[in-house]
Amino acid sequence: MTAEPDAVVAGHSIRHWTEALHCPHPGVRREAASVLSQADVAPHQSLPLLIDALNDADEGVRLVVRDFFLGIASEVLRLRQQEADLKQELTNTKSVMEAQKVSLLKHEGELTRRTKQLEQKSREMHYLGSSLRHDLQPPLRAIQGFTLSLLGGWEQAADEELLQDAERIRGAAITMTQMIDGMDRISRITSSPFSPTPVDLRDLVARVRSDLMSREGNRSVVWKVGELPPVLADRQLLHAAITELLSNAIKFTNKCQEAVIEVSAAKTSSGTIVRVADNGAGFDMAESSKLFIPFRRLHHAAEYEGLGIGLAMVRRIIARHGGETWAEGNVGRGAAFYFSLPDGPPESLHA
Secondary structure (H helix, E strand, O other), X not given: XXXXXXXXXXXXXXXXXXXXXXXXXXXXXXXXXXXXXXXXXXXXXXXXXXXXXXXOOOHHHHHHHHHHHHHHHHHHHHHHHHHHHHHHHHHHHHHHHHHHHHHHHHHHHHHHHHHHHHHHHHHHHHHHHHHHHHHHHHHHHHHHHHHHHHHHHOXXXXXXXXXXHHHHHHHHHHHHHHHHHHHHHHHHHHHOOOOEEEEOHHHHHHXXXXXXXXXXXXXXXXXXXXXXXXXXXXXXXXXXXXXXXXHHHHHHOOOOOOEEEEEEEEEOOOEEEEEEEEOOOOOOHHHHHHOOOOOOOOOOOOOOOOOOOHHHHHHHHHHHOOOOEEEEEEOXXXXXXXXXXXXXXXXXXXX
């Protein structure tokens, strides 16, 4: 706080100490110089008075005033050095920012290039799926039809082995048709429109759960659904992912005396992690790398039906959202599947 002329410093006003600086008595002038050199006196008030006092006849007054000006000079030098340091720091910061800008532009170019590559791969996969469906399904259906006719005509045949061979041919054709349909479904997920909007995750899980359980007849399942926050996602794609995960849990708990399925979520600094767990068949963690690969099954088809594309579809759906998928499990002790959804839109709409 700076002092005005009528402000009190050391028991007297500034005006009093100004007059005392011109007193004939050197002791009084020395005291006045000392008071006017204090930090709570505004420089614009003290400097003009103390400059005149540099030539005071009393050496004590001159020493007080010189110390005052030396202190000011020292502070000026310190501030100049601080200014020079700040300028150098600013220069260094600008250099770092320029380097980061160059790196960011390079990264952006690489990201654009990779996005175009992914888009091209997505189109190629879509074309492949369409081609397989168009070119292979008709002959496969023909094989199914012919073998079915043969089986009908050979019902009374004595050659049981021949009947089994025909049934195997028909079964293989059906499986190939289902695999082509599965590839087409995966292709459509990658190339379908993507429109992220706020989604009530709890309501979505409730709807999917109700729809799936309506197909299970009188089967009893214990559901444990925790607090599920709203998320930013493509509603249709997220519905498909939740459907795959819950139907997977229902399927692999069908041999449990008491099936338990849990759905929970946790907020993180960057988004939401969703967990779907069950107490069913589980899997060997050593084989976990195969879980999300299309048509790679960890359980025999005779035990649990399906082609092994559900989790592959889930991974692609979550990847389109900019999230990740992973799983934990133990054989005979259940499994837990996780996926993350970022709070913001993904950098790329293709995965």
